[in-house]
Amino acid sequence: MSSDGTLNYLNVTHGLKSWLLTLDHKRIGILYLIGVSMFFAVGGLFALLLRVELLTPEPWFIESDTYNKFFTLHGVVMTFFFLIPSIPAIFGNFLVPIMIGAKDMAFPKLNLFSWYVYMVGGFLGVGAIALGGVDTGWTFYTPYSSGYASSQVILAASAAFVAGFSSILTGLNFIVTIHKMRAPGMTWFRMPLFVWGHYATALIMILGTPVIAVTLLLLMLERGLGIGIFDPKLGGDPILFQHLFWFYSHPAVYIMLLPGMGVISEIISCFSRKPIFGYNFIAFSSLAIAILGFLVWGHHMFTSGQSVYTGVVFSLLTMAVAVPSAIKVFNWTATMFKGSVSFSAPMLYALGFIALFLVGGLTGVFLATLGLDIHVHDTYFVVAHFHFVMVGATVSAYLGALHFWWPKMTGRMYPQTPARVSALLTLFGFVLAFLPQFVLGYLGMPRRYHTYPDEFQLLHVFSTAGASVLGVGFLIPAIYLVWSLFFGKLAPANPWFAKGLEWDIQSPPTTFNFEETPIVKEEPYAYDGPLPDNSEEVLKAGENYGV
Amino acid sequence: MNEVTLFPEQASVFAQEVDQLFWFFTVVCGLAGTLTALVVFVFSIVYRRGARRYAHSGHHSTLLEIGWTLPVAVVVMALFVWGAKIFINLYNPPESATEVYITGKQWMWKIQHPNGKREINELHVPVNTDVTLNLTSEDVIHSFFVPAFRTKRDAVPGRYSRMWFNATKTGSFHIFCAEYCGTDHSRMIGTVFVMPEQEYQEWLRSGAQELLSMADKGAMVYARYACGSCHEAEERGPSLESIYGQQRELAGGNTVLVDESYLRESILRPNAKVTEGYAPIMPTFKGQIDEQSLNELIAYIKSLSSVPAERASMGGN
Numbered sequence: 001m002s003s004d005g006t007l008n009y010l011n012v013t014h015g016l017k018s019w020l021l022t023l024d025h026k027r028i029g030i031l032y033l034i035g036v037s038m039f040f041a042v043g044g045l046f047a048l049l050l051r052v053e054l055l056t057p058e059p060w061f062i063e064s065d066t067y068n069k070f071f072t073l074h075g076v077v078m079t080f081f082f083l084i085p086s087i088p089a090i091f092g093n094f095l096v097p098i099m100i101g102a103k104d105m106a107f108p109k110l111n112l113f114s115w116y117v118y119m120v121g122g123f124l125g126v127g128a129i130a131l132g133g134v135d136t137g138w139t140f141y142t143p144y145s146s147g148y149a150s151s152q153v154i155l156a157a158s159a160a161f162v163a164g165f166s167s168i169l170t171g172l173n174f175i176v177t178i179h180k181m182r183a184p185g186m187t188w189f190r191m192p193l194f195v196w197g198h199y200a201t202a203l204i205m206i207l208g209t210p211v212i213a214v215t216l217l218l219l220m221l222e223r224g225l226g227i228g229i230f231d232p233k234l235g236g237d238p239i240l241f242q243h244l245f246w247f248y249s250h251p252a253v254y255i256m257l258l259p260g261m262g263v264i265s266e267i268i269s270c271f272s273r274k275p276i277f278g279y280n281f282i283a284f285s286s287l288a289i290a291i292l293g294f295l296v297w298g299h300h301m302f303t304s305g306q307s308v309y310t311g312v313v314f315s316l317l318t319m320a321v322a323v324p325s326a327i328k329v330f331n332w333t334a335t336m337f338k339g340s341v342s343f344s345a346p347m348l349y350a351l352g353f354i355a356l357f358l359v360g361g362l363t364g365v366f367l368a369t370l371g372l373d374i375h376v377h378d379t380y381f382v383v384a385h386f387h388f389v390m391v392g393a394t395v396s397a398y399l400g401a402l403h404f405w406w407p408k409m410t411g412r413m414y415p416q417t418p419a420r421v422s423a424l425l426t427l428f429g430f431v432l433a434f435l436p437q438f439v440l441g442y443l444g445m446p447r448r449y450h451t452y453p454d455e456f457q458l459l460h461v462f463s464t465a466g467a468s469v470l471g472v473g474f475l476i477p478a479i480y481l482v483w484s485l486f487f488g489k490l491a492p493a494n495p496w497f498a499k500g501l502e503w504d505i506q507s508p509p510t511t512f513n514f515e516e517t518p519i520v521k522e523e524p525y526a527y528d529g530p531l532p533d534n535s536e537e538v539l540k541a542g543e544n545y546g547v
Numbered sequence: 548m549n550e551v552t553l554f555p556e557q558a559s560v561f562a563q564e565v566d567q568l569f570w571f572f573t574v575v576c577g578l579a580g581t582l583t584a585l586v587v588f589v590f591s592i593v594y595r596r597g598a599r600r601y602a603h604s605g606h607h608s609t610l611l612e613i614g615w616t617l618p619v620a621v622v623v624m625a626l627f628v629w630g631a632k633i634f635i636n637l638y639n640p641p642e643s644a645t646e647v648y649i650t651g652k653q654w655m656w657k658i659q660h661p662n663g664k665r666e667i668n669e670l671h672v673p674v675n676t677d678v679t680l681n682l683t684s685e686d687v688i689h690s691f692f693v694p695a696f697r698t699k700r701d702a703v704p705g706r707y708s709r710m711w712f713n714a715t716k717t718g719s720f721h722i723f724c725a726e727y728c729g730t731d732h733s734r735m736i737g738t739v740f741v742m743p744e745q746e747y748q749e750w751l752r753s754g755a756q757e758l759l760s761m762a763d764k765g766a767m768v769y770a771r772y773a774c775g776s777c778h779e780a781e782e783r784g785p786s787l788e789s790i791y792g793q794q795r796e797l798a799g800g801n802t803v804l805v806d807e808s809y810l811r812e813s814i815l816r817p818n819a820k821v822t823e824g825y826a827p828i829m830p831t832f833k834g835q836i837d838e839q840s841l842n843e844l845i846a847y848i849k850s851l852s853s854v855p856a857e858r859a860s861m862g863g864n
Binding site: 274329355444 | 595653
């Protein structure tokens with residue numbers, strides 16, 4: 001990936017060692033991109049195998065034990081090694097320092113260390129697969145996981161345990177960087193909302209992740225040494241595990257979502273050519289979601305035997321999450337009002353995000369409602385709901401971010417037409433894959449079922465068809481993005497005519513980002529109306545990059 | 548390809564209530580979602596680049612923020628109240644309900660009726676009658692789910708939980724295990740048979756002469772473990788007569804309601820909650836008494852109390 005000869009962070013040094021020992025937040029972001037993409041491919045492959053197996057009510061190419069291992073691996077890999085690190089570790093690492101006018105993260109060595117920790121966790125996970133797999137589901141519910149499963153539970157749990165430390169270190173780095181390294185003039189309320197999203201995310205990472213670490217450790221102790229904590233046969237309480245597990249794992253959902261919402265704020269504002277509407281409300285709604293996120297874990301346990309009144313309180317608190325979520329959606333919509341909206345690939349992904357998040361968020365209100373949740377709990381309704389949020393919304397945001405900042409990160413442009421086609425294709429494939437699952441869920445199809453009654457088959461076939469389209473939709477970007485590294489047009493500093501410090505510096509940036517520390521005098525998102533139709537620069541951008 | 552269903556059968560009182568709520572939700576959320584998406588779509592078209600230019604509009608408005616936040620807050624609170632009302636009813640069985648004991652086990656449902664009749668993966672119940680299920684598990688967590696009744700509850704090892712329903716329609720309906728429990732989780736399925744009262748009574752009585760009721764079997768368990776040597780004769784332990792359904796004074800000043808879970812705990816972990824005035828000397832029966840005997844023993848202790856009148860009506864008449 002050479003560029004026009006100017007020095008940048010990619011070509012300043014060469015060789016594997018210069019990458020593996022790099023302290024540059026941008027190179028570390030790229031290392032994460034490589035790791036995360038790898039795990040996304042593995043998790044996606046398992047998803048596709050599951051969908052193909054579910055074409056028939058009876059088993060047709062794998063046994064139940066294998067099926068159970070596949071859905072567990074899909075869940076573990078996608079949650080701990082794709083969704084949680086995806087946007088923060090790649091784009092957060094790359095962009096947060098630049099967006100606030102800093103040379104690097106506060107702790108560059110810790111940053112590199114966190115990548116190694118992540119990779120060690122990842123390889124433990126792959127080791128668990130290689131040594132026979134694990135079949136507990138990504139939720140590791142006790143006492144099945146601690147006393148009954150005969151698979152690689154300890155290895156898989158330790159993979160998630162180790163990966164958690166990577167998350168804690170990344171969160172710590174974000175918080176210190178954002179507090180201490182903002183350029184002169186970069187006040188809290190001049191920060192891009194992407195940075196606010198990451199700040200809220202980092203809070204969850206450092207406050208929540210230690211809890212899952214302890215929980216998994218206790219699980220390993222019980223399984224390995226027979227110390228009774230969760231298994232009633234040993235005097236433990238299995239529901240305690242669920243409390244501890246969801247105390248982290250529900251906030252973790254917002255680790256997966258909040259950075260994506262930050263991405264969407266950037267993209268919508270840029271491609272509407274208008275300042276973001278309701279900046280303060282969006283920023284504070286991120287914090288509100290982060291805080292509320294810690295108070296709603298019990299909604300995963302309405303049927304589990306926690307008391308009826310506990311259920312009522314958790315339902316009420318969960319409902320409250322709808323408010324900050326709605327605030328965000330309304331403000332994005334208002335941003336487009338009287339704007340000048342164009343439809344480059346990142347914007348298509350952002351609009352797809354809004355559509356899918358609407359469905360995912362609103363069905364979340366269904367699930368928060370006690371009377372409805374009891375029926376649809378642990379059915380495909382839940383599966384569809386969280387895939388709409390985690391895959392529909394978060395992956396759309398992830399791909400939107402990839403398409404938005406790719407020119408900045410690599411110095412290359414990708415072709416717009418296939419990018420637009422794949423954005424639409426993923427939207428279509430996704431809806432086809434997961435909309436039928438709401439119907440299946442209400443019909444009563446339980447999740448994690450290898451076999452199922454005949455009457456559910458047609459909906460499963462639709463779902464598998466959609467998943468196949470979705471797979472193709474994910475494959476196309478992989479092809480043209482790699483292609484663009486070698487053959488793409490050289491990217492200018494600011495192909496989208498966007499606002500923000502990252503667009504003021506060259507593409508790709510130099511190692512220390514800025515020649516001299518920038519002094520920020522402008523409000524964020526200082527877009528001043530439509531692009532001039534007759535400007536030569538704009539016409540050239542349209543011709544060259546399809547902007 | 549098989550016949551296609553898009554909506555589950557309605558076979559209980561709850562099914563009607565839950566479906567009403569579901570359709571109301573679908574309409575409200577559907578409208579809200581469609582409207583928002585429509586606005587986004589219309590803005591994309593009307594304000595697309597190259598369309599006529601608009602004067603720069605403002606980019607914050609506290610009034611607008613409050614205006615669109617309040618309705619959301621009000622609507623979700625209303626939905627919450629409605630949902631909570633159904634839920635509280637769903638998980639609070641009425642006193643007079645017919646009671647069935649269900650024990651989950653990898654990978655089957657073992658079902659025991661108070662008159663001693665047993666079945667596996669099949670549950671026979673009378674139509675238009677309140678039926679309470681007393682759930683527990685021998686191994687891992689399972690979840691007893693009848694989609695046609697729109698209810699489920701986890702069967703958790705080491706404790707009892709209760710669910711109930713009133714079936715409105717005779718016929719057979721799926722039972723699913725809804726909590727992942729290992730290899731054959733998806734084969735831990737069964738059928739509820741809802742029968743007319745008359746037919747149900749006949750079914751219940753068939754072969755009943757050889758059957759001992761659960762309480763009678765429990766009396767044998769009680770004798771086998773010589774529970775009476777402390778709880779009757781020497782009064783080292785409190786009498787078990789008429790304690791079910793009562794509030795108990797505990798050593799240390801708390802009180803506890805004597806229900807299935809308390810009885811169970813007191814057998815397996817006797818010193819956890821000791822009755823006021825007694826020494827914590829009872830040995831544990833953990834690991835010595837299986838789930839089935841435990842159910843029977845508890846049924847026996849319950850039969851010593853006048854509160855649960857349903858037990859008399861269950862087996863015979």
